[in-house]
Amino acid sequence: MEERLLTTPSDDDDGEQCWTPQGVKILLANDQKVKVAGIDFDGIPRGKVMSKEKFLSSLDNGGFGMSSAVFGWDMHDVLYAVKTSVTSSTKGYQDFTVEVDLASMRRLPFEDGLPFFLLRFISRGEPVCVDGRNIVAALSTDLELAGMRGLAGGSFPHHCSFAF
Numbered sequence: 001m002e003e004r005l006l007t008t009p010s011d012d013d014d015g016e017q018c019w020t021p022q023g024v025k026i027l028l029a030n031d032q033k034v035k036v037a038g039i040d041f042d043g044i045p046r047g048k049v050m051s052k053e054k055f056l057s058s059l060d061n062g063g064f065g066m067s068s069a070v071f072g073w074d075m076h077d078v079l080y081a082v083k084t085s086v087t088s089s090t091k092g093y094q095d096f097t098v099e100v101d102l103a104s105m106r107r108l109p110f111e112d113g114l115p116f117f118l119l120r121f122i123s124r125g126e127p128v129c130v131d132g133r134n135i136v137a138a139l140s141t142d143l144e145l146a147g148m149r150g151l152a153g154g155s156f157p158h159h160c161s162f163a164f
Contacts (some may be wrong), residue, residue, distance in 0.1 A: 039132030
């Protein structure tokens with residue numbers, strides 16, 4: 001697909017929504033900060049707020065570094081006791097490279113419209129196997145190769161109460 005300036009998402013040749021770094025720069029013209037998060041093994045977003053300048057420079061430089069420690073904590077913020085090959089306190093929690101998924105851009109209404117982007121974790125040029133988004137991408141690819149596709153739904157019975 002040829003490089004186009006997109007300030008709103010459009011469909012690429014595969015039907016996926018896409019943005020260009022130049023379009024994102026225009027969208028962020030009046031912002032000072034950006035929130036980013038990757039999804040850990042438990043499905044919890046782990047991220048940070050960063051300056052717009054650092055974020056935009058990462059788009060031109062193939063991503064930025066983020067500590068592998070995000071995969072060393074469970075959902076209660078307790079360190080995993082089992083040593084893994086992915087991350088370890090004894091190895092000093094090396095940095096992974098994170099790639100920004102520009103198509104995931106949202107503004108967070110509960111944080112005064114702060115721009116938000118999802119991340120993918122990469123190590124030595126390969127997707128990190130415990131990254132929640134990489135897990136779903138690999139599963140989707142496996143299903144497609146088998147001639148199927150995955151669907152998901154959610155049930156929130158304890159969170160929806162209506163009084164009539």
